[in-house]
Amino acid sequence: MCFEVKERDLAGRIGALRTRRGVLETPTLMPVVNPVKNTIRPAELKEEFGFNLIITNAYIILxxxxxxxxxVHEITGFDGAIMTDSGAYQLLIYGGIDTNPEEIVRFQERIRSDIGVILDLPTGGFATREEAEQTVRETIRRAKESILWREDETMLWAGPIQGGRYLDLVEECARVMGGLDFHIHPLGSPTQIMEEYDYLTLVDMIVTAKRALPPERPLHLFGAGHPMMLSLAVALGCDLFDSAAYALFAKDGRYMTESGTMRLEEMEELPCSCPICVKRNVEDLVDLPKEERKGLLARHNLYVVAKELRGIRESIREGTLWEHIESRCRTHPKLYQGLKRLSEHKGYLEYNDPMVNKVMRGLFFYDEVSMIRPEVCRYKERIASRYGRPKGKEILLLIPMPEEKPFNKSKIYKLVKKILGDREDVHVCFYGDPFGVVPSELSETFPLSQFESAIGLGKVWRESAEAFIASKGYREVFILGERLKGAKTINSVEEIQSCLKLLGATD
Ligand SMILES: [Zn+2]
Incomplete structure (x- = not known):
């Protein structure tokens, strides 16, 4: 096994990828390096920025x-681990290349690449169904064949997943590739989809591939490297990224931040404290010769990417990856759409998210999108399927969730308990978002007692409350301060006593 998962949060994980050049911590990004000429020397990527893994192109070397x-380590001057791409990207962009699947597999072994990629047939973002089917078929055929050409057992091999926007093809390709002897699976063709900011499709593609792959195989999102979208992809289960964006953006005068991209000539200040930005202002950079400016901008961009990756890994360790992706995804409406799309994949997130929250840090809820988080889904599912009303509690009294936590230490709860006196037949539960219905005896458990919410009463709780009423078999149900199907409304706390009296207690 070359990959071990150390920590998890949502479907994201901290992993250890074993290569013959050492163990690499994931999620990580491989800067794309041109084997012939570079803005930043590859050796610097490791020494200065901490990237222990880079990707370069075997086809260009050939x-x-x-x-x-x-x-390849000698050619690039990089002594860390190197992944080599096979020329499939050139095939996608230029439509033809001058090598063949066997030659490029054997060549990657010969140049001592640490992670090789077979020469797959990329689907691309604009393929017709028929073309997509053909790329998947051919990619699978070449993948199977390539295994026979391998001689060096210490090298890792990547088996790309094609299919593009056609999710059933992505699923099929991932399932077949996952059954073959590969170590890493790059998800192909997202570049054009990402250029269109089509995060809905991207989210669906990643989840589809992940569901079909064995969990111990790392997933590499090909061509993704903007810091603003990395956390979303990590939360879905991507472990590796590669990107030339740091250099391409720099060439174009574009300055990356975790929340987007700015044009250097339109800026007045540099909102960053990396070694490049602290020592300079915008004019310094604008006045430089083009090549020099490009180099400095590329460095700044890499610092931002490296910082974001450290932040993502730390949030996985802390169990705060959800908060991290929520803040990143609110920086662009399209990214926010991608976040909202997770509501279609709640079961997937819930299944992968660790049950135990190590840090027990309070959860933050901003609006209904925050309610997608697995803790809410898990709680609601358990209340629906595993919770039975306590013995002897025949009457349900729903009262609104108070601001204070835990709820059973709140003023309203104490008041209600006082009014109820020694009546043992009344079960007090709290209603409201994000959790729906919270029985008072559970209100001190995590995370019910530790969350901050800006949602207020919201409106999603109704569904949970109605289902709770319909399934738990109470003789009578009352709700304080709201109207709800299956419940009698009590307008104020003062009325509780008279309403319950009318009912005739069990005494
Ligand atoms: Zn900077």
């Missing part, structure tokens, strides 16, 4: 140096 090419 074209440039021929079959006699040296070790």
């Amino acid at each position: 074209k440039h140096y021929g079959m006699e090419a040296k070790d």
